Amino acid sequence: MKVWLIVSPVFVAICGLMWLKQLGGQTMSEEQAMKMMKEFVALAPGEVPGFETGNGIVERVNTKWGLVNIRLLQRLYREETKGSKTLIKIWANLLPNRDSAYEAAVLFTTTQRAPIGQPGMPEGSWSGLPIGEKAWSTVPKQIGEAPVAHLTVWDDQLAIHVSVEYHLPSRWIEFVPIDRSDLELGELAARLIIAKANLILLGWHELLKVRLVANGRELEARKEKNGRAYVPVQALMDAMGGKFERRHGLVTVSWAGKKVTMPIGAREIIVGKERVKLFLPILWDGKELWVEGKGIAKGLGLALRWEKGKMVLARK
Numbered sequence: 001m002k003v004w005l006i007v008s009p010v011f012v013a014i015c016g017l018m019w020l021k022q023l024g025g026q027t028m029s030e031e032q033a034m035k036m037m038k039e040f041v042a043l044a045p046g047e048v049p050g051f052e053t054g055n056g057i058v059e060r061v062n063t064k065w066g067l068v069n070i071r072l073l074q075r076l077y078r079e080e081t082k083g084s085k086t087l088i089k090i091w092a093n094l095l096p097n098r099d100s101a102y103e104a105a106v107l108f109t110t111t112q113r114a115p116i117g118q119p120g121m122p123e124g125s126w127s128g129l130p131i132g133e134k135a136w137s138t139v140p141k142q143i144g145e146a147p148v149a150h151l152t153v154w155d156d157q158l159a160i161h162v163s164v165e166y167h168l169p170s171r172w173i174e175f176v177p178i179d180r181s182d183l184e185l186g187e188l189a190a191r192l193i194i195a196k197a198n199l200i201l202l203g204w205h206e207l208l209k210v211r212l213v214a215n216g217r218e219l220e221a222r223k224e225k226n227g228r229a230y231v232p233v234q235a236l237m238d239a240m241g242g243k244f245e246r247r248h249g250l251v252t253v254s255w256a257g258k259k260v261t262m263p264i265g266a267r268e269i270i271v272g273k274e275r276v277k278l279f280l281p282i283l284w285d286g287k288e289l290w291v292e293g294k295g296i297a298k299g300l301g302l303a304l305r306w307e308k309g310k311m312v313l314a315r316k
Contacts, residue, residue: 030068033094034058037072041092041196047286048185048192049248051076051088069104070094076189083169088186092193093159102134105154108161109136126151126183129250130266132158132194132281139178147176149183153190155265155281158197162190184248191249194265195284204285211310214239221293221311228279229293229311233262236296236313244289251282251289253300256315260299262291269299 028036042056056074063069076088091108095101109121121136132155139149147166152159164186166176204222212221212231217239222230233253237244242255251262261270264284268275269291276299283290293311297304303316 030060030070033070034060036200037070037092037094037197040200041193042072042074043076043090043189043192048076048088048189051078051086051185056090063100067096067100069100072193085167086182087163087165087167088189089163089165090189090193091161092197094197095157095159098156101157101159102154104159105134105136105152105161108152108159109150121150121152125153126187127250127263129261129263129270130268130275131155131187131191131249131263132160132265133267139183140175141177143175145175147178149178149186151187151190153194153265155194155198155267157201158194160190160193162186188249188264191263191265192284194281198281199283199285202280204283212236212313213307213310214313215241222290223311230283230290231293231296231311231313233289233291233296235288246289255300258300262289264289269295271299 038056038058042058043053045053047053054075054077056072059071059073061069061071070093072090072092074090074092076090078086080086093101093104095104106119109119119136121138123134123136125131125135126137126139126149132153135151135153137149137151140147147168149164151162164178164182166178168176202224207222207224207230210221210223210229212219214236219232219235219239221232233251234244236242237253237255240255242253245252249264251264253260253262258271262282265281267278267281269278269282276295278292278295280292293304293313296302297313301316302313305312
């Protein structure tokens with residue numbers, strides 16, 4: 001699938017030696033971006049439960065206006081009974097700027113009924129929970145529709161498209177609704193890619209490690225140069241006697257009568273009917289969930305302060 005960006009000519013080609021500006025202010029070359037997509041962002045075996053993971057293909061795509069798109073193509077599959085198969089197909093695009101990534105995402109949603117340049121799918125994820133900065137999705141609903149569900153997500157410099165498909169042995173198209181559990185797993189794939197790509201763009205392993213004190217216990221948080229700090233949520237709940245539950249791409253924590261929903265890859269957390277906005281997506285490093293300190297403090301009703309270089313979270 002080729003995507004041609006419809007953008008103004010002001011988006012000119014960016015030098016390969018300084019192709020992408022990372023969130024931490026560093027720059028990344030095209031070669032570095034391709035290596036990052038192949039070795040770190042591509043989904044590994046076991047990350048999406050029950051699915052075999054094919055090797056991802058990373059390609060450099062020259063777009064219509066001279067911009068370079070670093071694209072990851074990956075296919076996950078699960079063999080079913082009687083010759084049927086379930087596929088999760090992924091197109092993950094990393095572009096040099098937000099505007100071009102948004103244009104690429106919108107083009108993934110294009111249908112004959114939508115004007116060019118406008119989304120052609122309903123807004124929202126399959127689960128109805130936030131993911132990225134904006135999402136659009138469809139599911140088959142009636143006889144005559146192919147058993148394929150689509151999800152497109154835009155998040156800053158990322159444009160991601162995921163499809164969940166049922167391949168049936170019959171030559172005739174049958175109406176087969178996509179199971180909710182398969183939609184959750186397809187959505188998980190998109191959420192993991194957003195989280196992993198943002199870890200790279202942040203320069204995660206180079207961030208300053210700072211001490212975090214919660215309920216008298218010392219934990220380890222991460223801090224950017226601009227002062228924004230990230231808190232390990234599972235470790236925090238262990239320290240404070242809270243409950244941490246994860247189901248696929250959705251994490252729920254409970255503490256002091258509060259229940260907070262934290263979808264991986266979302267830029268907000270949900271507390272009852274309230275939504276707490278975040279600067280960056282909720283991150284998952286494979287073992288731990290990371291959320292901005294100010295966001296988790298507001299969501300749980302905690303006081304956040306700094307004392308002699310240490311971050312302190314305490315009851316108000």
